[in-house]
Amino acid sequence: MTDRHPACFLGRAGRDALDIERAVVAGDDWGGRAACIAAALFPERVRGLVTVGGYNIQDIEHSDSPASPEWEKTYWYQYYFHSERGRNGLAAHREALCALLWRDWSPTWTGAAEAFAASAPSLHNPDFVDVVIHSYRHRYGLAPGDEQYAELERRLATHPTISTPTIVLESGAAGVAGASAAEDRRRFDGPFDQRLLPKVGHNVPQEDPGSFSQAVLSLLE
Numbered sequence: 001m002t003d004r005h006p007a008c009f010l011g012r013a014g015r016d017a018l019d020i021e022r023a024v025v026a027g028d029d030w031g032g033r034a035a036c037i038a039a040a041l042f043p044e045r046v047r048g049l050v051t052v053g054g055y056n057i058q059d060i061e062h063s064d065s066p067a068s069p070e071w072e073k074t075y076w077y078q079y080y081f082h083s084e085r086g087r088n089g090l091a092a093h094r095e096a097l098c099a100l101l102w103r104d105w106s107p108t109w110t111g112a113a114e115a116f117a118a119s120a121p122s123l124h125n126p127d128f129v130d131v132v133i134h135s136y137r138h139r140y141g142l143a144p145g146d147e148q149y150a151e152l153e154r155r156l157a158t159h160p161t162i163s164t165p166t167i168v169l170e171s172g173a174a175g176v177a178g179a180s181a182a183e184d185r186r187r188f189d190g191p192f193d194q195r196l197l198p199k200v201g202h203n204v205p206q207e208d209p210g211s212f213s214q215a216v217l218s219l220l221e
Helices: 006-017 030-041 069-081 084-092 094-105 112-124 128-138 147-156 181-187 209-218
Strands: 023-027 046-052 166-171 192-197
Touching: 023 030, 023 209, 030 046, 030 147, 046 209, 069 084, 069 094, 069 128, 084 094, 084 128, 094 112, 112 128, 166 181, 166 209, 181 192, 192 209
Parallel strands: 023 046, 046 166, 166 192
Antiparallel strands: none
């Protein structure tokens, strides 16, 4: 997703069209970011949140603050995409590059190859490269956002807390590093439950759909 956070806004419009006043939102990675944004900015429309990894709202202002070297080495692809060489590499080798990341991020997932083959056609969407490159540049302050969403970006820059009842799923075998949910705990001031999935990699909804769906269902009880 780009700075427009389309999943968040399309989801809101869809709920309006279906006359659903409040809903549970759930997501992983970019989808987790959209879900966290919806819960933070529109809590009156969100009755529950399931997010993988914790508070996934980007901190663009502090994006130049380095993480530990162990984390930084797993972000190589992000820095690659900051260059035109990276853009050209993604365009020329999109399937090979993305398959490599899938393997690295989910080293214990036995079904990774089959799942990737089913998803690979989406990498040939004509907007794929532009969207990916913009996302990884925008989050580091290297590309401008869309002015029509400047006010929402300003609100997000204040690091709004999330009061919505939240379940955070923590990957125990992910090959890409990041802050733990415990470090993000201060960003949640409502009911909160953290669940560790010790043998699950980065792609929680596909690797462990049972745990992911159960988390959603538990917020509907």
